[in-house]
Amino acid sequence: MRLKIQYNVIVGMLALLGSIASAQDSQTVKPRVVTTIKPLAIIAKSALGDSAVVEYLQSNNQSAHDLSLPVSALKKLDRADLVLWIGEDFEARVAKTLNRIPASRRITVLDLPLLASHTETVHHDHLGADPHVWLNPHNANVIAKAIQNKLGRPSSNIITDRQIADAAAQLLPFAKQHYLTHHDAFGHFVSAFNLSPGMSIRDASGGQQGAKTQYLLRKTASKNNARCIFVEPQYADKDASVLAQQLQLPLKPLDPQGFDQPLTAVGYPAFLNGLVVQFKACFD
Numbered sequence: 001m002r003l004k005i006q007y008n009v010i011v012g013m014l015a016l017l018g019s020i021a022s023a024q025d026s027q028t029v030k031p032r033v034v035t036t037i038k039p040l041a042i043i044a045k046s047a048l049g050d051s052a053v054v055e056y057l058q059s060n061n062q063s064a065h066d067l068s069l070p071v072s073a074l075k076k077l078d079r080a081d082l083v084l085w086i087g088e089d090f091e092a093r094v095a096k097t098l099n100r101i102p103a104s105r106r107i108t109v110l111d112l113p114l115l116a117s118h119t120e121t122v123h124h125d126h127l128g129a130d131p132h133v134w135l136n137p138h139n140a141n142v143i144a145k146a147i148q149n150k151l152g153r154p155s156s157n158i159i160t161d162r163q164i165a166d167a168a169a170q171l172l173p174f175a176k177q178h179y180l181t182h183h184d185a186f187g188h189f190v191s192a193f194n195l196s197p198g199m200s201i202r203d204a205s206g207g208q209q210g211a212k213t214q215y216l217l218r219k220t221a222s223k224n225n226a227r228c229i230f231v232e233p234q235y236a237d238k239d240a241s242v243l244a245q246q247l248q249l250p251l252k253p254l255d256p257q258g259f260d261q262p263l264t265a266v267g268y269p270a271f272l273n274g275l276v277v278q279f280k281a282c283f284d
Helices: 002-028 038-051 071-079 092-099 137-150 161-174 187-192 211-223 238-247 267-281
Strands: 032-035 053-056 082-085 106-108 180-183 199-202 229-231 251-253
Touching: 032 038, 032 071, 038 053, 038 082, 038 137, 038 267, 071 092, 082 092, 082 137, 106 137, 137 161, 137 187, 137 267, 161 267, 180 238, 199 211, 199 238, 211 238, 229 238, 238 251, 251 267
Parallel strands: 032 053, 032 082, 082 106, 180 199, 180 229, 229 251
Antiparallel strands: none
16 A cells, blocks of 8 residues: 555656646747848847847849749748748739738738838839838837847847947948948948938849940949949949949948858847948948
8 A cells, every 4th residue: 555655756757847847848939030131130139139040032143133042941831930031022022922921920010000111223123212221320229129030039229229320430430431332231230320322233132234324333432533333242243243344343242141150149240241341341
């Protein structure tokens, strides 16, 4: 009889310990956040830190405009607790699939309120709105808070006013300098820091422009004493190289996607600082 009682006590204790362990495991399961492009992953990781698993679908040599969804990407989307994308005019190739994801599991960045607006030099289809919104640090904070709110986390900024002011102070001496960009992607960065807008070799979607536009570009660049041509790792730079030779200008990297930036809790301030350093290098 005593052995039976002891056996029942041991079984009960093991069951209790098992239920406690199970509850602890359920509490430590991290939500999985999947973004279409690397910059949104940088923002998501900065917003959530180690409390979530953050992945992105874009490959390192792929423009956001050319994003596609292989089977591996579809599997990531299927198991995600939250999916972030810019919007259907920016990522048109994947819009049909992403629009099927329930709104409870999806954030469409261009639909967020309070985003600072900017109109591209060469208009996107999205009513002329520049979709590269992550290049404005104030927008990055808006996106971060939307992620935190969606997952029930406390709302906080991922970059401080002091850090933004420090970036602005570094850029101030170059505010009136002229330059060319390979792709019309930097309007939000230029607007946030009151910089002179660059002239773009390609249009907002990365497409090549016509001969007349190219002629006017060369003429204006010479007249304004442009200092360099910024190129991006996501695009082949043959056309930029030809123009650089014609104008005798150096090619300088300026990466709006942040492909060399690790995903960390302080990733976005580091990403912005990287952009500042790259921009300043044009005028050294």
